[in-house]
Amino acid sequence: MIESRRGRKKKTIEIEKYIKKCCSDKGYKIIKATDIKRSKDYLCKICELIQSVAFGIAVYTDNMPPDTLGNISYEVGCMHSLGKEVYIIKTSKAKVPSDFKRTEYIEEKKLKKDLTERLNDLKNQANYMYKLGELSSEAGDLEKAAEYFKRIYLIMKDSRAIKKLETILIKINQISEETKKNKELYMRLAESLKYFLKLA
Amino acid sequence: MARKRRGGSVRNRVQALNPKTKRWVKIDTKKGKIISHKSTPGPYKRIRKK
DSSP states (O other): OOSSSOOOHHHHHHHHHHHHHHHHTHHHHHGGGOOOSSSSSSHHHHHHHHHOOOOOEEOOOOTOOHHHHHHHHHHHHHHHHHTTTTEEETTTTTOGGGTTTTTTOEEGHHHOOOOHHHHHHHHHHHHHHHHHHHHHHHHOOHHHHHHHHHHHHHHHHHHHHHHHHHHHHHHHHHHHOOOOOOOOHHHHHHHHHHHHHHHO | OOOOOOOSSOTEEEEEEETTEEEEEEETTTTTTEOOOOOOOOSTTTOEEO
């Protein structure tokens, strides 16, 4: 979850409570960057967290200071670039960057209903990604297929995705042994898959 | 004279419903890439569904 540390007013705490409830009802655990303590650079920590989550929730509230607004927008941008779903929640008077003007917001008033609907929709999206992953794998685009299956696992904790990733890893190892072309790329992909499977 | 019609479905293509846009997308099975996104509701004709 992406949120400002400063200016935690009553409304923000209320929104956070709703988010926690909706997510825990669907079996998702909320992760906040401020709750995790590491002896690393703060930005590095945020980037790592973004890579490890299934989706993100950004909260824009009234009178948010410009530096916080910038931070949240940067994090939303990071998530978009990784192809991850981001739900933007905003209060009625909150100002958001013009790039997100056409984005469908979750209004604070309809928060519970809308957020639950979107979380329900995640399962359908994962099924769609599974189909795309299978097609990419059959076509030999293993990198893309691995990316789809990783995202499916993060969303649904689906054991099918893990099996597919294991199959992809075997294929990658075979290819990297047989071919000299793009060997480094395959080895890097295999390393990242091994690490993912170890943590899963 | 009867009109000539294509027999069967198109090869190397499948379609799947994108739940986010609620539109069908056409996928090239040889490359594994999305090649087209339908602009109107309903599936493509003569394309196998995945």
